[in-house]
Amino acid sequence: METLNVLALSGSLRKNSYNSAVINALKIxxxxxxxxxxxEIGDLPLFNPDRENEKIASLENLKAALKASSGLVLATPEYAHGISGPLKNALDWLVSSLEFPYKPIMLINTSPRASHAQAHLREVLTTMSGRIVEEACVSIPLLSSGLDSDGIVNDKDIASVLQVAFKAFCDDIQACR
Ligand SMILES: Cc1cc2nc3c(=O)[nH]c(=O)nc-3n(C[C@H](O)[C@H](O)[C@H](O)COP(=O)(O)O)c2cc1C
Structure with a gap:
């Protein structure tokens, strides 16, 4: 079977982040x-349209990873009813990129109460012409669970929800090729 490449980004820079944990669990x-x-989005400079034509190594790496991927997985914390600054910053850098439009996107929400950030993220992604794959969007209650990526992988119920959603994502990508 042909290998499928997917890029996954966490909107959190926190060491023990649930959003990063779920992304790392998905990899496993x-x-x-x-x-x-x-x-990696934590090493991007703050977005400045004046710098869009500069060669910025962290941005070049992100764009290359996006170009090489057939789909994008995003998991972000909610901060003050919006998406995280680091993720918004990364998306702003990608607004005028050729790699982003029509990219299939899977959203993982690690906190079901965080509905504002999900709505915000959907608005941003839709404006950027991303293609959100609804069957692949999941909400998993990780907040206060204490789970790291291994804990998520070993939690049968959570792992199963992730695998079912990710299969729907990969099936959609392959069907649209
Ligand atoms: C400054 C700050 C603001 C937050 N605002 C919200 C919020 O508006 N709504 C919410 O549901 N959670 C809010 N949270 C909780 C975070 O979304 C939550 O801790 C999340 O797990 C952080 O993601 P991470 O574990 O991936 O770092 C906030 C946390 C911080 C530190």
Whole structure:
């Protein structure tokens, strides 16, 4: 079977982040033919349109990873009813990129009460012409669970929800090729 490359980004820079944990768990849970690359957004400079034509190594890496991927997985915390600053910053850098439009997107919400950030994220992604794959969007109650990526992988119920959603994501990508 042809290998599928997927880029996954966490909107949290926190060491013990649930959003990063779920992204790392997805990498472990992914089927053999799917390679999940965990991208880095914490080293991007603050977005400045004046710098869009500069060669910025962290941005070049992110764009290259996005170009090489057939889909994008996003997990973000909610801060003050919006998405995280680091994720918004990364998305702002990608607004005028050729790699982003029509990219299939899976959303993982690690806190079901955080509905504002999800609505905000959907608005931003839709404006950027991303293609949110609804069957692949999941809400998993990780807040206060104490689970790290291994804990998520070993939690049968959570792992199963992630795997079912990720399969729907990969099936959608392959069907649309
Ligand atoms: C400054 C700050 C603001 C927050 N605002 C909200 C909020 O508006 N709504 C919410 O549901 N959670 C809010 N939270 C809780 C975070 O979304 C939650 O701790 C989340 O797990 C952080 O993600 P992480 O574990 O991936 O770092 C806030 C946390 C912080 C530190």
């Amino acid at each position: 849970l992914a089927p053999d033919h799917v390679e999940v690359e965990v991208g």
